[in-house]
Amino acid sequence: MTTSEPASTSVPVAVITGAARGIGAAIADAVAAQGFAIAVCDVDAEAAVAAAAGIAAAHGVPSIGIGVDIASSSSVAAAVAEIEATLGPISALVNNAGIDVIKPFVDSTEEEWDRIIAVNLRGTIGVCRAVLDGMIERKHGRIVSIGSDAGRVGSSGEAVYSATKGGVIAFSKTLAREVARHGITVNCVCPGPTETALLGQVAEYSQKLYDGLSRAIPLGRTAQPTDIAPAVAFLVSEGASYITGQTLSVSGGLTMV
Numbered sequence: 001m002t003t004s005e006p007a008s009t010s011v012p013v014a015v016i017t018g019a020a021r022g023i024g025a026a027i028a029d030a031v032a033a034q035g036f037a038i039a040v041c042d043v044d045a046e047a048a049v050a051a052a053a054g055i056a057a058a059h060g061v062p063s064i065g066i067g068v069d070i071a072s073s074s075s076v077a078a079a080v081a082e083i084e085a086t087l088g089p090i091s092a093l094v095n096n097a098g099i100d101v102i103k104p105f106v107d108s109t110e111e112e113w114d115r116i117i118a119v120n121l122r123g124t125i126g127v128c129r130a131v132l133d134g135m136i137e138r139k140h141g142r143i144v145s146i147g148s149d150a151g152r153v154g155s156s157g158e159a160v161y162s163a164t165k166g167g168v169i170a171f172s173k174t175l176a177r178e179v180a181r182h183g184i185t186v187n188c189v190c191p192g193p194t195e196t197a198l199l200g201q202v203a204e205y206s207q208k209l210y211d212g213l214s215r216a217i218p219l220g221r222t223a224q225p226t227d228i229a230p231a232v233a234f235l236v237s238e239g240a241s242y243i244t245g246q247t248l249s250v251s252g253g254l255t256m257v
Contacts, residue, residue: 011062013087014236015039015080017070017127018097020047022196023146026225027094028055030233036092037062039083043069043097062087070097070123071115073130080130089138090131092236095124095145095168098161105159113160120164125171132179141184142236145172146228147247149190149255165190169247176245185244187235192251194223218253227252 014031018024020042032038032055040055042048045067052065064086068079084090098120101112124145135141150158151165169188176186193213214221231250234240249255 011035011037011088012091013037013039013083013089014092014094015041015083015090015127015131016094016096017041017068017123018043019094020044020051020065023191023194023225023228024094024096025051026229027096027232029058030226030229031092031094031236032059032061032063034233034237035061036236037087039063039079039087039090040065041068041070041079041097043067070127071118073126076123076126076130084134089134091135091140092142093127093131093144094232094236095127095143097123098146098164100158100161102157102161104157108160116160117164120161121167121171124168128171128175132184135184136179136182139183141179141182142240143172143175143184143186144232144235145186145188146232147172147188147190149192149249149251149257152190152247152249152257153255172247173245180244185235185240187240187244188247189228189231189235190247190249190251190255191228192217192223192249192254194225194228196225213254216254217251221252223250223252 014036016024016028019028019040028038028040038055040048040052049065052063056063066079069075099116145168147169148165150162151169154162172186172188228250231248
């Protein structure tokens with residue numbers, strides 16, 4: 001764990017899961033630029049600490065890096081308690097952590113199904129539950145979950161992953177309805193193909209599929225993590241206070257749904 005100077009009570013606190021690298025790191029940077037104190041949560045504790053230190057140095061905001069396995073309720077509860085004790089009440093949550101194993105469904109194993117579901121779907125649900133009591137008490141909160149266009153239209157080699165992301169989208173819509181009266185918004189951002197380790201798995205699974213992605217995207221290229229982050233940063237901002245229950249694809253036009 002690492003922290004910068006203790007947070008002022010007036011500084012909003014954002015928790016980003018899976019934020020040590022990739023899309024999560026870009027989101028943490030963009031949200032920090034809006035003046036949020038940042039909790040970088042990641043299963044890789046060492047990388048989380050390093051990422052938090054970088055955010056504090058770049059933006060001058062309080063930050064904490066902490067190792068969390070979002071598939072474990074006890075790990076999540078301990079992390080939330082430590083974040084609030086160090087930085088203050090949680091104003092925003094970005095559920096970014098996720099995993100996948102790309103292969104045909106008939107070649108996948110029950111162990112792979114269980115882990116993908118535990119992290120992507122149950123983990124997202126569990127982290128939401130861990131922060132909601134405080135948000136409800138304070139009558140304010142922003143929750144953004146990273147879905148996937150795979151959860152909207154399907155994706156070859158990602159059957160269980162697609163199912164979990166579809167579940168995240170449906171869960172977010174229902175949660176948005178339930179907590180709106182408490183001043184809490186809940187939205188999803190669905191990245192298209194983005195240059196991360198996960199997209200590297202696509203190339204390993206099928207180079208032909210990977211090569212065809214850019215040709216299929218109207219804007220002519222796959223995304224960088226920094227293409228996804230601004231949409232999330234907007235949805236946690238006060239400017240998005242009247243937006244809830246929505247699913248936004250950031251895909252260069254690959255999917256228009």
